[in-house]
Amino acid sequence: xxxxxxxxxxxxxxxxxxxxxxxxxxxxxxxxxxxxxxxxxxxxxxxxxxxxxxxxxxxxxxxxxxxxxxxxxxxxxxxxxxxxxxxxxxxxxxxxxxxxxxxxxxxxxxxxxxxxxxxxxxxxxxxxxxxxxxxxxxxxxxxxxxxxxxxxxxxxxxxxxxxxxxxxxxxxxxxxxxxxxxxxxxxxxxxxxxxxxxxxxxxxxxxxxxxxxxxxxxxxxxxxxxxxxxxxxxxxxxxxxxxxxxxxxxxxxxxxxxxxxxxxxxxxxxxxxxxxxx
Amino acid sequence: xxxxxxxxxxxxxxxxxxxxxxxxxxxxxxxxxxxxxxxxxxxxxxxxxxxxxxxxxxxxxxxxxxxxxxxxxxxxxxxxxxxxxxxxxxxxxxxxxxxxxxxxxxxxxxxxxxxxxxxxxxxxxxxxxxxxxxxxxxxxxxxxxxxxxxxxxxxxxxxxxxxxxxxxxxxxxxxxxxxxxxxxxxxxxxxxxxxxxxxxxxxxxxxxxxxxxxxxxxxxxxxxxxxxxxxxxxxxx
Numbered sequence: 399x400x401x402x403x404x405x406x407x408x409x410x411x412x413x414x415x416x417x418x419x420x421x422x423x424x425x426x427x428x429x430x431x432x433x434x435x436x437x438x439x440x441x442x443x444x445x446x447x448x449x450x451x452x453x454x455x456x457x458x459x460x461x462x463x464x465x466x467x468x469x470x471x472x473x474x475x476x477x478x479x480x481x482x483x484x485x486x487x488x489x490x491x492x493x494x495x496x497x498x499x500x501x502x503x504x505x506x507x508x509x510x511x512x513x514x515x516x517x518x519x520x521x522x523x524x525x526x527x528x529x530x531x532x533x534x535x536x537x538x539x540x541x542x543x544x545x546x547x548x549x550x551x552x553x554x555x556x557x558x559x560x561x562x563x564x565x566x567x568x569x570x571x572x573x574x575x576x577x578x579x580x581x582x583x584x585x586x587x588x589x590x591x592x593x594x595x596x597x598x599x600x601x602x603x604x605x606x607x608x609x610x611x612x613x614x615x616x617x618x619x620x621x622x623x624x625x626x627x628x629x630x631x632x633x634x635x636x637x638x639x640x641x642x643x644x645x646x647x648x649x650x651x652x653x654x655x656x657x658x659x660x661x662x663x664x665x666x667x668x669x670x671x672x673x674x675x676x
Numbered sequence: 677x678x679x680x681x682x683x684x685x686x687x688x689x690x691x692x693x694x695x696x697x698x699x700x701x702x703x704x705x706x707x708x709x710x711x712x713x714x715x716x717x718x719x720x721x722x723x724x725x726x727x728x729x730x731x732x733x734x735x736x737x738x739x740x741x742x743x744x745x746x747x748x749x750x751x752x753x754x755x756x757x758x759x760x761x762x763x764x765x766x767x768x769x770x771x772x773x774x775x776x777x778x779x780x781x782x783x784x785x786x787x788x789x790x791x792x793x794x795x796x797x798x799x800x801x802x803x804x805x806x807x808x809x810x811x812x813x814x815x816x817x818x819x820x821x822x823x824x825x826x827x828x829x830x831x832x833x834x835x836x837x838x839x840x841x842x843x844x845x846x847x848x849x850x851x852x853x854x855x856x857x858x859x860x861x862x863x864x865x866x867x868x869x870x871x872x873x874x875x876x877x878x879x880x881x882x883x884x885x886x887x888x889x890x891x892x893x894x895x896x897x898x899x900x901x902x903x904x905x906x907x908x909x910x911x912x913x
Binding site: 566 | 730732751752753756757762764767768770771772773777780781782784826830
């Protein structure tokens with residue numbers, strides 16, 4: 399039972415880390431970033447590069463975040479910004495971008511499966527169980543990430559500006575807020591979070607050019623169920639991630655893989671605006 | 677700022693929405709510390725003029741200068757940063773943000789907040805006790821006061837105020853009249869008020885102008901004995 403509980407909590411933490419970048423971009427920019435899996439993959443390969451260089455594996459996290467942020471700024475400027483007035487086209491453009499990034503990664507690193515060095519290996523005693531130390535560390539990192547994002551959005555001027563732009567962009571501009579800059583930094587931040595997530599999950603999975611793809615649908619469903627809020631995403635990750643673990647453990651791993659989508663569809667049928675929307 | 681420059685100078689301005697021309701060759705000035713009221717019936721282009729000055733609508737022809745700087749092609753955020761406080765007629769506050777956050781958004785420098793809040797709270801004392809309250813839960817009159825307070829938080833040189841008295845009871849309008857007069861006296865802020873309330877406009881403003889079908893149809897000083905009658909004549913059906 400305790401192992402099941404730890405599986406649920408650590409799975410929720412992983413899902414939260416993976417989906418947070420998608421949520422930030424959707425929340426502030428009203429844009430579904432279909433390039434999210436590509437940025438996860440970039441993070442995975444950033445970790446792979448660090449492993450190849452023989453550097454401390456923890457460096458993969460800031461390195462991936464930096465690469466993701468800079469690429470995100472470029473992508474926003476070159477691809478997304480010209481399409482702000484055509485939101486559907488912007489979404490399709492991010493989808494196309496994801497394909498391009500996947501191809502570029504394939505050309506650069508090949509199709510073969512790669513592995514990265516784990517920053518922390520082994521297991522530790524926790525709640526009377528022997529459990530993966532790295533997965534437990536991911537829980538702490540998810541909490542730190544949630545606190546940091548909450549702090550950024552609710553206790554900084556950038557966060558206030560971003561919330562103002564989200565609520566009423568014209569009014570925000572009339573108050574001197576450069577909404578273009580807010581959107582640009584937000585996209586960079588979302589891409590950085592996705593890449594960082596990619597670097598963090600690679601010790602648990604292998605690295606290949608399609609690393610990020612399986613996470614897209616689940617991340618999207620989590621964000622929708624969350625009502626696009628940080629506490630909502632934490633709750634959604636716990637409920638949906640927990641259900642996935644239980645179904646995978648007691649019923650079937652294949653059905654477990656479908657659990658998040660099915661349960662999210664049911665929740666959205668009952669609460670179309672998500673868990674935390676009035 | 678150029679010496680002796682008007683706070684706002686609009687020269688032969690033409691603008692509108694898409695193919696429709698709404699403002700036709702309007703010229704007007706607002707001097708430092710001066711309050712000018714722009715009156716007119718609905719649909720005559722008053723709000724359109726303010727939106728054009730703020731950069732929300734492109735000027736087809738003409739020129740807009742703020743304290744000597746040409747801002748005709750500038751985006752709204754850059755214009756707002758020139759100490760211009762704009763209070764639109766609709767959707768003017770962030771309903772889901774707190775009163776405090778709405779006030780903070782009026783400022784570009786966070787370090788001024790306590791100092792400016794103390795100054796603004798002298799005029800609107802209720803704000804200080806309601807900083808954590810969601811702005812959308814304030815009454816209509818309180819929301820209008822929050823709007824003016826947010827504008828004042830920016831230490832503006834010019835306020836562009838769009839129909840602030842709409843839907844307000846006379847006692848609140850009186851409070852606003854006093855508040856605007858006091859602020860002008862203390863800070864020397866200039867104002868361009870778009871109004872339909874003639875009495876309020878003449879009480880607050882130094883000069884008035886009537887906009888009709890996108891053109892200045894008449895203008896005068898507020899203290900002229902026949903000002904109210906002339907304006908009423910223009911506004912009558």
